Amino acid sequence: MQNNSKKKRLISGQMLLFEFRNVIGNPYVHIFGVGMPVLMMIIITRAVAGEMPEGPILSAAMTSIFLGIGALIPMATIFMGYGVSHAQELEKGIPQRLELFGIKISVTLCNRILSEMLFMIIAFVIYFAAGYGFAEVEPPTVSGVILYLLCILVLSMILFCLAHAISSLIKKFGATYCVTMILYFVQMILGGMMGISYDNMPSPMQAVAKLLPVTYINRDFGTVWKGEHYNFGPMVQSYLLMGAAAGILLFVTLRKERRELH
């Protein structure tokens, strides 16, 4: 068969470029994945600056807000953006059409996740440029910046698996949009990004909030950013729990999607 050797490669330049074009062709990710976090970060840090005297406390508050809102980028670009676009493609039968051309789901998934990550990195570069341009974000320690990027990266992968599983199980654009949007806002609210901080939440809300990685990114990363001592135990547990849920859902989905040829 023609070009067989190229198709068998899990990651190829052409597939990567194809998936990247797919990502940037989705207007949603530009609006909610880049525009909205930048805008929110500027508005909220300005509002905080208006109410607090200049000094180290203001910088710390701004840094914390900046890092917390940064978590919206993978939630919008990957969780909602990919989820919705994949559901739309499923509705049209595009993934199946690609599979019938001999492009395996594993190839599509690998190239797509890399493309999503690439887009997210670009979104973060813009976000950081805006952050350092418009807000008084404290300079990080090396360990702080590495840990922040690592946490965002792992969260992104978990969110990608969740988005793929949810859209594959629902298979409808409208319903997927609704479910991912609800989960997006639930994470924002419980993560303390919508006005109620973790400490002010009622205890049942806190019980759920502490299961979400975004809570720790929003609440605690100011400490990690500066290289101060931090107990990563609860945060790692939240990652493991969410990762396990996403992994199980993805496994079930991939098994359901498998073609059976005798």
Next chain:
Amino acid sequence: MLLSIQNLTVRYGADTVLSIHSPVEIAEGDRVGVIGSNGAGKSTLIKSILGLVPYQGMIKTGLKPEQMAVHMQFNEYTDSMPVKYIMEAILGTKISRDRKLQELISFFEFEDCLRKKYTKLSGGQKQRFTIILVMMQNAALTFYDEVTSGLDFETRQKLVEKLVEWYQGKDASFLMVSHYYEELDQLADKLLILDNGQVIDYGGREELFRRYCGRAVIITGNTERNMTLLSGFEKLASPAHLIALSCESEEKENRIVRLLLEHDINYKRSNNDIEMLYINAKARADKAGREAGGMPGSGGKENHAK
């Protein structure tokens, strides 16, 4: 043997949508036309072979999934980029560096469409886009599911001409579902006749024609005058506006033709008309079903030509 189907049953919920008992075998070089009315199970057959629907029974093939190519009834692609990039990604090649792909693009006159997005293509261009991708797969067995449906007459004709030209002299096998018998006339050498999820018959076109229509058929308009004139001849099943006469022998054919010429009546003679073949195969199956005490279309099937 490329593919063999036996005791195949496909169910959607409680409904059995396809049930094939006797073996249907596709050999290398076979060009099989699949005909039947809507809901006959044609697309379901392709989907079950490709493993897209769950089924019971046996579909035996030595072919790997990537050795089978398919042009589905509906083919959709992302609209985020021009089709050129989709083509290159799917085929894992660059148009500028691939001579075979360039030839195919030129053969199907697709050069001007490469910069367009998929939704901006016309119906015929969309079909040609998928055909190019399917043909580049160079598969041992290709499935075409209503490749020309929704196209206007001229576009349909052009597309079929291109397919005929492309397959000329090649030994590739395909299975083509179509409601347009004239397309299969040009492309298929075997026919699989489905009705209501069951096989009416499967075999070589000529063989099936002889079985259901005789050596040749004479077709003329169904008028009162023609009916009276031809009252002495046994009629084949035919569309309401036509009269079809089976010519089992040359002598009988001559008698009918002479009679029609004497009365200056237009007629058409054929020894491979797929529409007549289908109508009569279905009529015979329905009759056998009624005689067996079942509903029309539910019995007397699976007459595979040997």
